Structure formats: structure tokens, C-alpha cells
Amino acid sequence: MTYGSEKIPLHCSKCPLRRLDLFLPFDEEEIKFMESFKSGDMIVEPGTHLFIEGAEAAQLYTVLSGLGIRYKTLENGRRQVVNFVMPGDFLGLQAGVMQKMSHSIEVTTKMRLCVFERSRFYELYKNQPDRGYSLTYLAALEEYFLAEALTTVGQRGALEKVSWGLHRFRIRGEALGLLKNGKVPLPFKQQDLADALGLSLVHTNKTLAKLRSDGIANWQDGELEVKDFQALTKLAMVEDFELPKRPLI
Amino acid sequence: MTYGSEKIPLHCSKCPLRRLDLFLPFDEEEIKFMESFKSGDMIVEPGTHLFIEGAEAAQLYTVLSGLGIRYKTLENGRRQVVNFVMPGDFLGLQAGVMQKMSHSIEVTTKMRLCVFERSRFYELYKNQPDRGYSLTYLAALEEYFLAEALTTVGQRGALEKVSWGLHRFRIRGEALGLLKNGKVPLPFKQQDLADALGLSLVHTNKTLAKLRSDGIANWQDGELEVKDFQALTKLAMVEDFELPKRPLI
DNA sequence: CGCCTGATTGATAGTTGTCAAGTTAAGTGG
């Protein structure tokens, strides 16, 4: 490990994420088990690749803070951003059950991780059925988000796509308690969003400019400010969207 | 249930799907448990909706034979086909762990199903850790397929998309033992494929015509004949694709 | 100050969508 990683002991019971409404509650016994299951903490720098598409992985992670990107690459060099990684996400579930990962994960901002050993993965199912259940839950959630993204990329136009993306960022950021003064941090590049939506960088840029000049949303200097949430919601066609609660591993 | 359903007892140990190489092996005890877990068989006619987006579901299914479509609809009336349902697929996992389904499932050809009660879902985790593990496995597989589809819809051009779709059908059909005389059954409509790839019906049709006139693949009368598999593979940009084995529930 | 990355903008080209009409095959009712 030359990740520039360092030890930072943090007991699960003190995990700041638990306080968030976004996550399903934990009982004492579960916390105790997870504490024993956890093999350590780790901090990684921007640019680090936590997983590489097609490779096996010895460690699995829960994101405590920081942001990243899940992506797949094609023979022709193009890249599809499959999802954005945010605190609370469990990374490596695929490597846990299947042999390898189907996508890569790159760290965008300094990230703090909780580390687990893949070799002990099956223990969860054997000793803690609830935790196994939670893992299926998380996998089903990922499936849900991916289906939404697929629908967006397949059926929405450019303005709707970008609106959908920003709406999604705003909702997730808010649920994580990152909303301050009407703004959520959004330190990704326009190219990242373009690759997530299946649009070209240029067209994404122009669409963002339109949302800005129409007074709907402002994404600049790594921060997103939604000025007219209702209009954004309408453009994104997600009238009744509610971010589902999720288990924390 | 007015689905025109009928009873057809079939013991799990005699399930014809087990013989296929596509599925991971089962031991005696597992078969015994599944037999007790299963609540019945059912046959449904084309046009039936097994699940409706957003609704809760009391039953979960394993597809024994027949084909179907998973899809989501948007406010503007457009439809995204999220995946095609084939024998061996487990339906309703999302409803099992989360409250509701994020997509609908419609039956395309007469389908035979193995039925389970959602209320007993948690038993799997409690009493049969291996089965719980398998469910996570299946969910992770779905995630994998969805990510592939997302990459296709987001980053490939029309000819590549259609090639990818046909390649996928050919591979899945073959793995299910449906390949006969170089043909696999493909009883979907062009509109279904178009909705899966994020293309218009007209353009999909014209792209299929091109593949046909180029002597690469022929999809007509509900059957797909791949005449130049290598060329198709190249167009689809899936050089080293291997269909992963999967557990059967 | 020069270099590099990311963002921005205008001009142009191309792929894909939309419209409309026609064909084929299969069913339905008189």
C-alpha cells in the first residue's frame, strides 16, 4: 500500500454518518459486530484508483467522507461514468460475491474509508443474517439507481439529462448534510457529468450555461447552487422523487 | 389471481434449468430447502404484468421458461427497457428487500414461473446463509448487466448499439440451450429493442436492415440468425465477453 | 512569466429523430 494512507482509528459507534437520517438505524449488537469485522481506516488522495475494472480485490470499503467516480471504459477510449461515489457508499460488493469488479473506481477528493477484508465477506451471511440482508439491500439499491440512470441516458434530452444530474446531486448532497447557504459541494469536472449522461463535453457546457442564464441552477467553482428547485425538478421530470433510506455497512 | 394461471407441480430436483452450464451447481440440501420454500408454479399468458413500477408485491418468482421485459416509463410517455427477462431470472428481488419495484415487468411469451412468498423472504437469510449470499450475487449480477447497458446506451453509436443488443441475445440464448440451426428465438418487437437502446424505432429498423444486408445478422419472424459472429462481436466492441455463471433461486 | 488544465463560445458537420406513406401478415366478421 503506497496510497499515502494513514491510520486513523475511529470506532463505529462514533461514526458521524450514523446520525444522518439517510441511513437506517443500527442496534448495539450490529455496531459491535461491524467494529470487529472492520480491519482499519484509510485515507486516500485524489487520483487514487480503489478498484480497476476486471481486477480482483482483497479489500472492500465503506466511504466515510470524500467523493469519487465509478466508471467503465470502452475499447474506443470512451468512458461511461456509472455513478458518483459519496459518503455511506459501500465499495466492492461485486468483488465480494463475483470474482471481479465490472467497473473502476477513482477517488476525486481526499477520501476517508473504512476497510474490510474480502476473505471474511462470507462471515456476514453466516453469522449476521441482518448484515447479509443489508448487503442485498444495497445491491438492489444500486440496481435501482442504475436503472434510473439508464432511463435518463436512454430517454431524456440533453437539457433534461443535465437537469436530472444536478437534481440528483442536490438531493444526495442535502441528504448527506452538505447543503450550506443553498449550495452543495460538487467538485467534479464537467467532463465527468458529460460522461455520466452520454453527452459531449461541449454540449454539456452549453446546457449548463443555459440553466445558469435561465436562473435555474449554478454550478461553478466546485459548488452547485440550485436557484429554482421546482423548475429543475420539472425539467428533470422527477416530480415525486424521494431518496430511499439505506443501510450502512 | 385471474391471470389464467394453472397449477403444474414440478419438483425442484427435476427443474430442467439445473442441467444448464450457465447455472451454479446446487447441493441436495439446498434443493430440499428451496422445494419447501417454493409456494407453487404458475403459467401466465403474454401481456400479463408481473410487477408494476412503484407497487408492492406479495410474490416473487423464478422464471422457468418464457420471455419478458423489464421497463420503466417516464412522465412524457417514453419507455426505457431496462433488461430482457429470460429463464433462470429471479423476479422481484427489489420488492423483497425494498418496499417496491422500481420497474415494471411484462410477459412477452407464455411464461412458466416458480412462485415464492415475499413474507418468507427473510427466512433465506436466517436459515440458509448460502441462499442469502446467492441473492446478493444475483443483485450484483443485475448491477453488472445494467452498467453494461448504461455504457452501451451512453457511449456507443447506433450500429454498435444494435450489434451489442443482438450479440447479447445470441449469447444468452445460446447459454440457455436455445440455439438451433444457428438461430435463437427472439420474439420481441423492434420497438422493444429500440426502447432498450435509446434509439427511435425507425432508426433501429434501418440499422437492422444494414446488418442484414451486410450479411452479419438476420432478425426476422421472431428468430435471430447471426451469420458473422466475429463481425458482430467487433461492431459491438465486446471482444472478450464471457457470460458469468449465476445462481438459481 | 509561461505552462497546463478546465471552462467557454462560435461555426460547421453528422448522426439520429420525426413525419408520412406503403407493405406484409394475421386476424375478424359478414
Added chain:
DNA sequence: CCACTTAACTTGACAACTATCAATCAGGCG
């Protein structure tokens, strides 16, 4: 048994959206 209807598939013409190309601009950093 035959006209009529309907669903799915075809095909050509045209419009629209989005990509690509090419510059320019702004900020960070050695």
C-alpha cells in the same frame, strides 16, 4: 370465402439535436 382491420415492419424525405472542430479565456502553479 372474402372484404376489412390492425399490428408490425419498411422506406424515403426532411428536420433537429448533438457532436466535432477550433479558438479563446481564466485560474493555479512552478
